[in-house]
Amino acid sequence: MADISQSRSSGRFVYMSGVVLLCAWVLVPLYFLLINTLSSPEAVNAFPKSFIPEFDLGSLTFFANFAGMLSALKNSIFVAAITMILSIVLGAPAGYALSRFEFRGKETFRFLILLTRAFPLPLLALPLAVMFIRTGIDDTIFGLALIHTTLALPFSVLITFSLFSGIPIELEEAAWTLGCTRLTAFTKVILPLVLPGITASAIFAFVISWNEVFAAAVLTIENRTLTAFLLQNLDTSPLHLKFAGGFILVVPALVFIFAVRKYLFAMWGIANR
Amino acid sequence: MHSRTLPYLLILPVTVFLGVFFLYPFVLVAQQAFTTGAGFTFDNFTKVTTHWKFPTSFKNTLLLAAAVVPVQLALALLMATMVTNMKKGRDLVLYVWTIPLGISDLAAGIIWLAIFEQSGFLNSMMQGLGFIEQPTNLISYQSPMLVFVAIALAEIWRATAIMLVILVAGIGLIPKEYYEAAEVFGAGPWKRFTRITLPLLRPSLSTALVLRVILAFEVFAVVQALGGTLFPVLMGETYKYQFELLNGGAAAAIALIILVISIAATLVILRVLRVPKGASI
Numbered sequence: 001m002a003d004i005s006q007s008r009s010s011g012r013f014v015y016m017s018g019v020v021l022l023c024a025w026v027l028v029p030l031y032f033l034l035i036n037t038l039s040s041p042e043a044v045n046a047f048p049k050s051f052i053p054e055f056d057l058g059s060l061t062f063f064a065n066f067a068g069m070l071s072a073l074k075n076s077i078f079v080a081a082i083t084m085i086l087s088i089v090l091g092a093p094a095g096y097a098l099s100r101f102e103f104r105g106k107e108t109f110r111f112l113i114l115l116t117r118a119f120p121l122p123l124l125a126l127p128l129a130v131m132f133i134r135t136g137i138d139d140t141i142f143g144l145a146l147i148h149t150t151l152a153l154p155f156s157v158l159i160t161f162s163l164f165s166g167i168p169i170e171l172e173e174a175a176w177t178l179g180c181t182r183l184t185a186f187t188k189v190i191l192p193l194v195l196p197g198i199t200a201s202a203i204f205a206f207v208i209s210w211n212e213v214f215a216a217a218v219l220t221i222e223n224r225t226l227t228a229f230l231l232q233n234l235d236t237s238p239l240h241l242k243f244a245g246g247f248i249l250v251v252p253a254l255v256f257i258f259a260v261r262k263y264l265f266a267m268w269g270i271a272n273r
Numbered sequence: 274m275h276s277r278t279l280p281y282l283l284i285l286p287v288t289v290f291l292g293v294f295f296l297y298p299f300v301l302v303a304q305q306a307f308t309t310g311a312g313f314t315f316d317n318f319t320k321v322t323t324h325w326k327f328p329t330s331f332k333n334t335l336l337l338a339a340a341v342v343p344v345q346l347a348l349a350l351l352m353a354t355m356v357t358n359m360k361k362g363r364d365l366v367l368y369v370w371t372i373p374l375g376i377s378d379l380a381a382g383i384i385w386l387a388i389f390e391q392s393g394f395l396n397s398m399m400q401g402l403g404f405i406e407q408p409t410n411l412i413s414y415q416s417p418m419l420v421f422v423a424i425a426l427a428e429i430w431r432a433t434a435i436m437l438v439i440l441v442a443g444i445g446l447i448p449k450e451y452y453e454a455a456e457v458f459g460a461g462p463w464k465r466f467t468r469i470t471l472p473l474l475r476p477s478l479s480t481a482l483v484l485r486v487i488l489a490f491e492v493f494a495v496v497q498a499l500g501g502t503l504f505p506v507l508m509g510e511t512y513k514y515q516f517e518l519l520n521g522g523a524a525a526a527i528a529l530i531i532l533v534i535s536i537a538a539t540l541v542i543l544r545v546l547r548v549p550k551g552a553s554i
């Protein structure tokens with residue numbers, strides 16, 4: 001008996017240390033980035049490194065004062081915001097249609113949505129660069145947001161599909177019998193219920209756009225986003241600028257993943273079926 | 274409003290949008306790759322594939338995918354099973370493990386640069402432990418193996434989370450009764466994993482692998498941030514043709530090559546992990 005409980009508790013110990021180790025694997029590199037960001041430029045370039053941040057805002061100030069950086073940051077936010085709005089406005093109705101209606105061509109439509117996920121989407125940026133020049137929206141925030149919407153749309157359709165599927169149709173039918181039209185039943189009954197989920201899906205679209213590097217670098221020249229700006233200056237920028245920039249890239253991601261964590265799993269569960 | 278036409282009205286915006294910004298560009302990219310201004314030609318392909326850098330970048334892209342994806346699969350499976358058996362702190366652990374999901378490849382490259390650069394944390398640690406006296410340049414053309422390892426580690430760190438999320442969702446769909454029944458018949462944890470989890474997880478496994486492999490062939494910013502020109506990959510070459518050499522046709526040709534290997538890999542994965550007809554949960 002003693003043997004069994006001993007092997008069980010040692011198994012428990014291995015299991016717990018595995019969990020802790022894997023958490024450290026994720027967090028320690030992030031901590032290193034934090035140290036570098038909160039150190040003076042001199043400390044960032046010095047050797048050996050301290051393993052405790054000195055809480056100096058020198059690197060971040062340098063980042064903020066670097067020519068073009070703040071406008072790149074602003075561009076990133078705008079592109080991501082437009083992407084977020086477009087992908088919800090376009091995607092949510094389709095998600096609703098998939099969850100509530102049986103119609104001819106439904107499977108083909110779902111296939112098209114899944115197909116977009118099976119292709120290297122950033123490559124679209126190459127032909128679109130030409131197309132945008134012809135239509136005069138080259139090197140604009142809006143043009144880039146259109147591509148990022150293509151990246152985010154499949155996700156927003158699938159997430160909203162799973163959200164609407166989670167709400168019983170009886171609720172809607174009850175509203176109809178009580179005198180609601182299809183539209184008012186949707187706005188008064190369904191919308192309040194799915195709003196948190198829609199927000200999560202919007203945030204997800206924001207992160208997809210915020211993080212995208214390749215299309216942003218190909219499609220913007222004057223109006224660079226933060227990722228494109230950092231990429232372009234990788235060869236020439238000093239270390240403390242890279243680390244501060246990397247940190248600014250990471251922070252919203254941390255917050256956003258926390259905000260959408262409940263919905264991450266639901267959406268992939270449904271996507272498998 | 275008729276409920277016959279309503280669904281079509283609802284899916285119309287997405288369909289039109291994807292038609293214009295997804296299907297049409299693909300036609301364009303193909304067109305661009307097969308023309309040089311004087312009609313149909315394979316010139317662009319000959320040009321890019323005979324360039325001295327092409328075999329290296331092709332080999333590097335495939336090698337990196339071959340090294341990274343299996344490790345990620347094993348790690349994601351391990352993490353997913355660990356989380357499934359967890360009672361306390363599950364949400365916190367899952368949050369921590371999925372953090373990299375929100376981190377861009379560029380940021381991931383920069384994060385691992387903080388560790389591997391000459392005055393970085395790896396050298397600092399080694400000096401602190403007395404292994405080295407002076408910091409050595411870890412990422413240089415003299416140590417191609419280390420460059421590869423650094424890039425692979427950054428990729429594994431960043432992109433395991435996407436597989437983890439898909440697998441955790443997939444494991445959630447497997448009925449608990451199967452495990453209980455197996456336990457009654459005396460199946461140990463390993464047997465339950467190989468006989469129940471793995472076979473029933475096939476749809477999720479193929480989704481996760483397809484997505485991950487495609488992304489692995491697109492590897493770009495991590496490499497740019499860490500290795501720069503030391504480790505050429507296909508996507509980096511595309512970028513270079515488009516920007517530095519201003520040759521859209523050649524860039525499109527490499528893009529198509531990436532597309533073809535992505536489709537080939539997708540088909541292989543779907544074939545190997547296909548679920549037999551009629552068999553589902």
